[in-house]
Amino acid sequence: MPIYQLGQINTAALQTPGLYVQVVPPRTRIINGVPTDVYGQVGVASWGPVNSATLVGSPTDAQNFFGVQQVRKYDLATAIAIGLQLGAANQRIVRVTDGTDVAASVALKDTLGTPVTGATLTAIYTGTVGNTLQATITAGTQQNTFKLTILRPNFTPEVFDGISGSGATFWANLVSAVNNGLSGIRGPSQLAVATIGTSITAPNTTNTYTFAGGTDGAGGVTDSTLVGVDGTSTARKGMYALRGTGVQVLNLVDLTDSTQWPNISTFASGEGVYGFTQGPVGASYSTVSTSLNTAGVDDWHMKVLVGDWVYWNDTVNTQNRLLAPATFLAAQCAAQAPHVSTLNKRLGNITGTQRVAQNQPYSGAEIGAIVGARLDVISNPSPGGSYYAGQTGRNSSSDPTRNGDNYTRMTNFLALTLASAFGYVIGQNQTMDLRREAKSAIESFLLTLQQQKMIGDVNGGPAFSVQLNAENNPDARVAAGYMQADVQVKYLSVIFYFLVNLEGGQTVTVQVSSKPR
Template sequence: MPIYPAGSLNTAALQAPDTYLQVVPPKTRYINGVATDILGQVGVGSWGPVNSPMLIGGPGDVTQKIGPQQVRKYDLASACNIAIQLGAINIRAVRVSDGSDTAATSALKDTAGAIGVNLTADYTGTLGNTLTASLVPGTAVGTWKFIVGFTGVTPETFDNLGAGLTGAALWAAIVSAINNGTAARGPSQLVNASIGPSTAAPAATQTVTFTGGTDGASGVTDAALVGADGSMPTQRKGMYALRGTGAQVVNLIDLTDSTQWPSMVGYGLSEGAYMVTQGPVGASYSTVSNTLNTVGCDSYALKVMVGDWACWNDQVNGQPQRLMAPATFIAAKLAALAPHQTPLNKPLNNVVATQRTQAQQPYSLAEIGAINSARLDVITNPCPGGSYYGARAGLNCSSNPATNGDNYTRMTNFLSLTLAGAFGWVVGQLQTPDLRRQVRSTISSFLQNLQQQGMIGDANGGPAFSVQLDASNNPDSRVALGYMQADVQVKYLSVVRYFLINLEAGQSVSITVSASPRS
C-alpha cells in the first residue's frame, strides 16, 4: 500500500491494482496577526554594530548593546530608555555614525615587551574603552587562561590554552581560541585577535585595558538617520536598515529636517510603518504647519509633532528636566498600544513638562483646534481626562478625515501586513471552489477574532467585515490569466474625539423615562 502526499499522485492514471493512500493536510487554516509592538529607533550609540538592527527588550539590553545614555543629540540609549518606561519593550535599535568611529584596542605582550596578540573590540565606540583583558596561568599545569572583562557582562574565560606550546605557536593558539572558540566554549563576543611579532614567552601575569574607541557621533546629521537604501541588507544605512524587521512604528531620534519627511513617507508606505517626527525645538504650530504644507507630505504614513519639546527626568545624568523630542515619547506610546487604540488623551507618565508649560503658556482650545486642523499633534497638560501629559490630536498628516487618525494608520498596516504574509501558500495552487472557500474562511475567521476582541466593529450593530471571493469578482477572463481576487472590507471602531452633552435643567423641566433603555 503506497502512501503519497496529496497532489503528488496522478489519480487519473493508476496502473497497478492496489490501495493508494493520500495524506491530505487539514483544510481549515488559521492565521495570527503580525506583531504591532515593534518600535524602530535610529540614533547614535557607544557600542554595537553600525547600520544593523539590535533587539532591545529592557534597560539591561540598552546598557550592554548600546552603552550609557548621554546628553547629546540623536542619543539612542536615551530614546530607548524613554520607550521602555512607556511600555515599549520590543525595540529594534539602529546605530549610525559619521564614519569616524573607531574600535578600542589593546595588546598582550611577552617578557621583553613585544606584542604577542593584538586585541580589538568587536564594535566601535567609547564603551569599548571599558574592556580589560588578562592573561594568567591556566588551571592545568603548563597552560594559560585568557579573560575578557566588560561593563555589565559576565567575563569571558578561555582556560587551559597552549598546552606544551611555546613562542609563536603559543600566541597562535591564544588567537585561535579567542576568534574560533575552544572545546569548552565558543569564540569571544567582545573582542577579536590577531597575532603579533613576538616569539618569546608571555609575561607571567598581565592585565591590559583598551583605549582609542570613539563613537563617531559628532558629525551625524538628520540625513544620516534617514540613510540610504540598498538591495542587500549590508548596503542599507540608517532608517533603511529597519527593512524586514517588522517595526511598525519608527522614530528617527531628534530629526527635525523637513526635507527628509518625503523619504520617511516613502519608507512608511512601502514597509507598513508609522513614521513619527517633529518640528525644531520651540517651533510654533503655525511654523510647523507651513513647513508641512511646503514639503507636501499629505499621507497617513507620517505623524508630525509641534516643536513644543518635552522634558524628561534623566536620573543617570542628573538632569531632572532634560529637553527631549516629542516624537520619542509618542512613538513609544504608539508601539505600546494595540493598533486599534490611539494615543489621544492617554497619559505619558514620564513627561514632566513641556516648553509651553514651563513658560506657563497653556494651549487654548482655539490653539488645540488649530493644531488639529493643521494635521499636527502636540503633547501638553492638561488633557480632557485630567491633569496629565498626553497627545491632544491623535492624528496623522493625511488631509482625508476618513484616514487621518492614528488608529487608521496602525490598523491598516496591521491588517495589510498580516494578510500579505499569510497567503503566500496560495500562489501555485489550482483555483478551485475548495481553494476559494478555504481562503475566504481563513480571512473571515481572522476578522471574526478581531471583532470578538473589540478591535473592529460597528457601534450601531452593523457588520464589522465582509469577504468576497467567488465568481462575481473572479470572472473567467481573469481566472484564465491566473488571477484570484479577494475583496475584503473592514470597519474600524471610531475614536471619540468630541463628546457632546446636551443638558436641559431647571424647575420647569418635564422628565420622561423610557421603559426600555437604548444603547
C-alpha cells in the same frame, strides 16, 4: 502500501492495483495577526553594530548592545530607555555613525626587556565603550596552560582557560581561542577579535591591559545620516536597515529636518510603518505647519508633532533633559494595540514641556488649529485630567476618513497580516475548495478581531464582509491567473468629541423611557 503527500501522484492515471494513501493537509487555515509592537529607532550610540537592526527588549539588552545614556543629540540609549519605560519592549535599533568611528584595541605583550606584541585585541564594535575593556593573561587552571580574561565593567567576564603551547604556538592558540572559541568549553569572544603578533616568547602574566582609541563617530551625524541610503540588504544604511524587520512604528531620534520627511513618508508607506517626527526645539504649530506643507507630505503613514519639546528626568546623568516629543509618543503608540489612538493616553514619564514650563498651556482654539494643521502635540492638561498626553490623535493626512492614529495602525496591521497569510496560494490551481478555504480563513480572522472588540459597528451593523466568488473573479480574470478577494472592514470609531445636552430648571419635565437603549 505507499504513502504520498497530496499532489504527489496523478490520481486519474493509476495503473498498479493497490492501496494508495494521500496525506491531506487541514482545509481550515488559521491566520495569526502580525506583531504590531515592533518599534524601530535610529540614532547614535557608544557601542554596537552599525547600520544593522538589533533586537532590544530590556534595559540589560540596551546597555549590552548600545552602552549607557549620553547627554547628546540623537542618543539611542536615551531613546531606548524612554521606550522601555512606556512599555515598548520589542524594539529594533539601528546605530549610525559619521564614518569616523574607531574600535578600541590593546596589544598583549611578552616578557622580554623590550616587550614584543604577541597578539592584538580589537573591540568587536566601534565606540567609547571599548575603552572600558580590560584583558589579563594569568596561569591556567591546568598545569602548563594560560588563562585569558576579557572584562567589560558590570558584565560577566569572558574567560578563555586552558590555552596551551609555548612561544609562537601559544600566541596562535590564544588568537584561535578568542576568534573561534575553545572546543567544548566556550564560544568565540563577544567583546573582541584577535590578530597575531610577532612574539615567540612567553606572555606577561602580571599586566592588566586596558583597551584604548575607541570613538563613537557621533559628532558629524546629521538628520540625513539617520535617514541613510537604500540598496541591497548589505548596503542599506540608517532607516533603510529596518526594511523587512516587521517594524510598525518608526522614530528617527531627534530628527527635525523637514526636507527628510518625504523620504520617511515614502519608506513608511512602502513598509506599512507609522513614522513619527517633529519640528525643531520651540517651533510653533504655525511654523511646523508651514514646513509640512512645503515638504508636500500629506500621508496617513506619518505623524508630525509641534516643536514643543519634552522634559524627562535622566536618572543616569542626573539631569532633567529636554528631548524630542516623537520619542515619547511613538513609544506609546508602539506599546498600544493597533485600534487604540494615542489621543488622551497618559505619558507617565514626562516631567514637563516647553510650553507648560513657561506656564502657557494650549487653549482650545490652539488645539483646534493644531488639528487643522494636521499635527499633534504633547501637553498637560489633557481631556481626561492633569496629565501629559497626545492632544489630537491625528496623522498628517488631510483626508478626514484616514487621519486618525487608529486608521494608520489598523490598516497597516490588516494589510501586513493578509499579505503574510496567503503566499501559499501562489502556484496552486484555483478551485472552489481553495476559494472557500481562503475566504473562510479571512472571515475567521476578522471574526476574532470583532470578538476582541478591535473592529465592529457600534450600532449593530456588520463588522466585515469578504467576497471571493465568481462575481469578482470572472472567467477572463481567472484565465489570466488572478484570484481576487474583496475585503471590507469597519473600524471602531475613536471619540474626539463628546457632546452632552443639559436641560435644567425647575420647570423641566423629566421623561424616562422604559425601553432599553
